[in-house]
Amino acid sequence: MDSLNNLFQGFAVALSFQNFGLMLIGILLGVLIGVLPGLGGANGVAILLPLTFSMTPVSGIIMLSCIYWGALFGGAITSILFNIPGEPWSVATTFDGYPMAQKGRAAHALTTAFTSSFVGALFAILMVTFLAPVVAKFALKFGPPEFFAVQLLTFCSFVGMSKEPPIKTLLSMMLGFALASVGMDSVTGTLRMTYGQESLLQGFDFLIAVIGLFGLCEILLTMEEGLSFQGKHGRISLRDVVETWKELPKYWATSLRSCLIGCWMGITPGGATPASFMSYGVAKRLSSTPDEFGTGKIEGVVAPETAAHAAGTSALLPMLTLGIPGSPTAAVLLGGLLIWGLQPGPLLFTEQKDFVWGLIASMYLGNIVGLIVVLTTVPWWAAILRIPFSIIAPVIVVICAVGAYTVHNHLLDIGLMVIFGILGYAMKKLKYPVAPLVLALVLGDMAESSFRQSMLLSDGDLLIFFKSGLSAGITILALTLLLLPIVIKIRQLFRRV
Amino acid sequence: MKEESDHIKMRWMELILAAFFAGIGLLVVIDSFRTGYRWSSEGPQPGYFPFYIGCTLILGAIVVAVQTTLGWKKSENLEPFVTFAQLRLIMTILIPTSLFVLGVVLIGFYVSSVLFISSFMVWQGKYSLLKSGLVGLCVSGVLFLLFDVWFLLPLPKGPLETFLGY
Numbered sequence: 080m081d082s083l084n085n086l087f088q089g090f091a092v093a094l095s096f097q098n099f100g101l102m103l104i105g106i107l108l109g110v111l112i113g114v115l116p117g118l119g120g121a122n123g124v125a126i127l128l129p130l131t132f133s134m135t136p137v138s139g140i141i142m143l144s145c146i147y148w149g150a151l152f153g154g155a156i157t158s159i160l161f162n163i164p165g166e167p168w169s170v171a172t173t174f175d176g177y178p179m180a181q182k183g184r185a186a187h188a189l190t191t192a193f194t195s196s197f198v199g200a201l202f203a204i205l206m207v208t209f210l211a212p213v214v215a216k217f218a219l220k221f222g223p224p225e226f227f228a229v230q231l232l233t234f235c236s237f238v239g240m241s242k243e244p245p246i247k248t249l250l251s252m253m254l255g256f257a258l259a260s261v262g263m264d265s266v267t268g269t270l271r272m273t274y275g276q277e278s279l280l281q282g283f284d285f286l287i288a289v290i291g292l293f294g295l296c297e298i299l300l301t302m303e304e305g306l307s308f309q310g311k312h313g314r315i316s317l318r319d320v321v322e323t324w325k326e327l328p329k330y331w332a333t334s335l336r337s338c339l340i341g342c343w344m345g346i347t348p349g350g351a352t353p354a355s356f357m358s359y360g361v362a363k364r365l366s367s368t369p370d371e372f373g374t375g376k377i378e379g380v381v382a383p384e385t386a387a388h389a390a391g392t393s394a395l396l397p398m399l400t401l402g403i404p405g406s407p408t409a410a411v412l413l414g415g416l417l418i419w420g421l422q423p424g425p426l427l428f429t430e431q432k433d434f435v436w437g438l439i440a441s442m443y444l445g446n447i448v449g450l451i452v453v454l455t456t457v458p459w460w461a462a463i464l465r466i467p468f469s470i471i472a473p474v475i476v477v478i479c480a481v482g483a484y485t486v487h488n489h490l491l492d493i494g495l496m497v498i499f500g501i502l503g504y505a506m507k508k509l510k511y512p513v514a515p516l517v518l519a520l521v522l523g524d525m526a527e528s529s530f531r532q533s534m535l536l537s538d539g540d541l542l543i544f545f546k547s548g549l550s551a552g553i554t555i556l557a558l559t560l561l562l563l564p565i566v567i568k569i570r571q572l573f574r575r576v
Numbered sequence: 577m578k579e580e581s582d583h584i585k586m587r588w589m590e591l592i593l594a595a596f597f598a599g600i601g602l603l604v605v606i607d608s609f610r611t612g613y614r615w616s617s618e619g620p621q622p623g624y625f626p627f628y629i630g631c632t633l634i635l636g637a638i639v640v641a642v643q644t645t646l647g648w649k650k651s652e653n654l655e656p657f658v659t660f661a662q663l664r665l666i667m668t669i670l671i672p673t674s675l676f677v678l679g680v681v682l683i684g685f686y687v688s689s690v691l692f693i694s695s696f697m698v699w700q701g702k703y704s705l706l707k708s709g710l711v712g713l714c715v716s717g718v719l720f721l722l723f724d725v726w727f728l729l730p731l732p733k734g735p736l737e738t739f740l741g742y
Binding site: 111246247249250253254256257260264266267269271272274295298299302303467469470472473474476477478480481484485490493494497501502504505506508509511527530531533534535537538539 | 586589590592593596597600601603604607608611615616617618619620622623625626629630632633636637639640643657658662665666668669670672673674676677680681685689692693696697700701703711715719722723729731732
C-alpha cells in the first residue's frame with residue numbers, strides 16, 4: 080500500500096492552486112495543438128518546453144503532460160468532423176468516426192472518442208501506478224527483432240478481409256510501401272528513388288499523404304455531390320452525450336482488449352499510432368459483423384481511441400523508470416526532465432518522490448479535467464458542421480495546406496497534398512481501399528529498418544526472429560493472424576468439393 | 577453511343593490508374609537496380625524490398641488492366657466514373673485550390689488564403705464582398721497568431737509581409 084500513500088501525497092502536490100491552473104491551460108493548449116493538423120503532440124510540447132523552464136520541475140511536467148493529454152484528446156475532433164486526422168494516431172478513428180458524423184451522429188462519435196480515450200488513459204494510469212517498476216523491465220528486452228515482430232503483428236492484425244477486390248488492396252498497399260521507401264535509407268544511408276530531387280531526401284511523410292487522401296479527397300467528393308456536407312442537421316445537446324454513455328458499456332470487451340493492446344504497445348515502445356491501427360484491426364476481426372466496420376460503427380471509434388490513449392499514457396512508464404521514451408512525445412518530455420536536472424531511471428522513484436507521484440497524480444486529474452473540458456465543448460465542435468460549405472470548404476483547404484507545409488516546411492508538400500487528394504479521389508471511385516496505403520506508409524519504413532537491423536545482427540539469418548521467446552511468440556501470432564483466413568478459405572473450398 | 581459524350585467511363589479510368597501504378601512500379605524497380613536488389617551477407621541490400629514492391633506493383637497493374645480489357649463489353653453499362661457535370665463541380669474547387677497553392681509560392685501563405693477564401697465565398701456562396709473579406713481576414717489572422725506568433729512556426733511569406741516588416 081506504499082503506492083497508495085505516495086499517490087495521495089502526489090494528489091496534494093498536484094492539487095495546489097497554481098498546478099491546477101497550469102493543468103487547465105495545458106489541456107486547452109493541448110486540444111488546440113491536437114486539432115491543428117501538422118502541430119503534433121511532440122511538436123507542440125517541444126515548442127512550449129521553454130515556457131516551463133522558470134517553473135519548478137513538478138509544475139513544468141504537470142503542464143507539459145497535460146498538453147500531451149490535450150493533444151491526445153484533440154486529435155480525434157478533426158478526424159471525426161472533417162476526415163482530417165489532426166494526429167497520426169487518429170487516422171484509424173476516421174474510418175468509422177467520419178461516417179458516423181456524416182450520418183448525423185457527430186456528437187455521438189465525439190463523445191465516444193473522448194470517453195474511450197479517457198477509459199484507455201485511466202486503465203494505463205492505474206497500471207503505471209501499481210506496476211511501474213515490474214513492467215518497465217519488460218521494455219529493456221526490446222531489440223530490433225522484437226520491434227519487427229511487433230510491426231509485423233500490427234500489419235497482420237490490420238490486413239483483414241476487406242470488401243474491396245484483393246488485387247486492388249495489394250496494389251494500394253504496395254504503393255504505400257513504395258512511397259515509404261523513398262528518401263534516405265535509414266540503415267546504409269543510400270538515397271533511394273529520389274532521382275536527384277533534394278526535396279525527396281526526407282521521403283514522403285505520411286501525414287501529407289493522409290491530409291491529401293482523406294481531407295482534400297473528401298472535399299472533392301463533397302463538391303461532386305453539390306456543395307453540402309451530408310447529415311449536418313443533427314442537433315446536438317447534452318442528451319446525446321448521456322445517450323452515448325448509456326450505449327458504451329455494451330462494448331466493454333472491445334474496450335478492455337483495446338486497453339491491453341494500448342498498454343502493451345506503449346510500454347514496448349510500439350507507440351500510439353500502431354496501437355490504434357492494431358486495435359481497430361483486432362476489433363474488426365473479432366466482430367460478428369466485420370462488414371459494418373467503416374460505415375460508422377461505434378466500436379470502430381472505441382477501439383482505436385482507447386488503444387491510442389492507453390499507449391500514449393503508458394509510454395511514460397518506460398520513460399520514467401528506465402529513461403527509454405515509449406513515444407516521440409515522451410522523448411521530448413524526457414528532454415525536459417534532463418533540462419530540469421532530473422535523471423530518469425529507477426532512482427527517480429526513490430529520490431524525487433514528489434516529482435514522480437505529483438506527475439502520476441496529475442495524470443489522473445489531467446485526464447478527468449481533459450474529459451470535462453472536451454465534453455463540454457462537444458456542441459461547439461459539432462456546430463462547425465453547420466457552417467455553409469462555401470465557407471468551410473476553402474477554410475479546410477487552407478488548414479490542410481498549413482498541415483502539409485508544417486511537416487517539413489517544404490512548399491512542395493502543399494502541391495503533393497493536392498496530388499494525393501486527386502489520387503485519393505480516383506482510388507475511391509475505382510474501389511481501391513486507401514487504408515492499406517496509409518498503414519504501409521506509416522509502418523513500412525519502421526518495419527524495414529528494424530528488419531534490416533535484425534539481419535545485421537544475425538548476419539542475414541532469418542531465424543533471429545525465433546531466437547528469443549518474446550519475438551518468436553509475437554512473430555508466430557502475427558503469422559497465424561495472416562494465414563488463418565487463407566486456411567479457413569481453403570477448408571471451405573474442400574468442404575464444397 | 578449517345579451517352580458517351582456526357583461522362584468519363586469507369587473502364588478508361590481503371591486503365592489510367594493501372595498505368596499510374598505500373599509507372600510508379602517501374603520507377604521503383606529501375607532505382608533498385610542502382611541501389612542493389614540482392615540479398616547480401618548482411619541481409620537485404622537497400623533496393624531488395626523496393627525491387628519486389630515495384631515488381632508487385634507492375635504485375636498487379638497488369639492484372640487489373642487485363643481484367644478491365646476482358647470485361648470491356650460488360651462494363652458498357654457500368655455507372656460512370658464521373659459525369660462532366662460532376663467534373664465541373666469538382667473543378668470549381670480544384671482549380672481555385674491549385675491557384676491558392678501557386679499563390680502561396682508567389683505572394684505568401686496569408687495573402688493567398690485571404691484571396692482564396694473570400695473569392696470562393698463570393699463566387700460560390702454569393703456572400704457580400706464585405707462579409708467574405710472579413711471571414712478571409714479573420715481566418716488568416718487567427719492562423720498568423722497561432723503559427724507565427726504563439727507557436728513560432730513561420731508560414732511562407734510574400735512581398736506584403738516583407739513590406740510590413742515580417
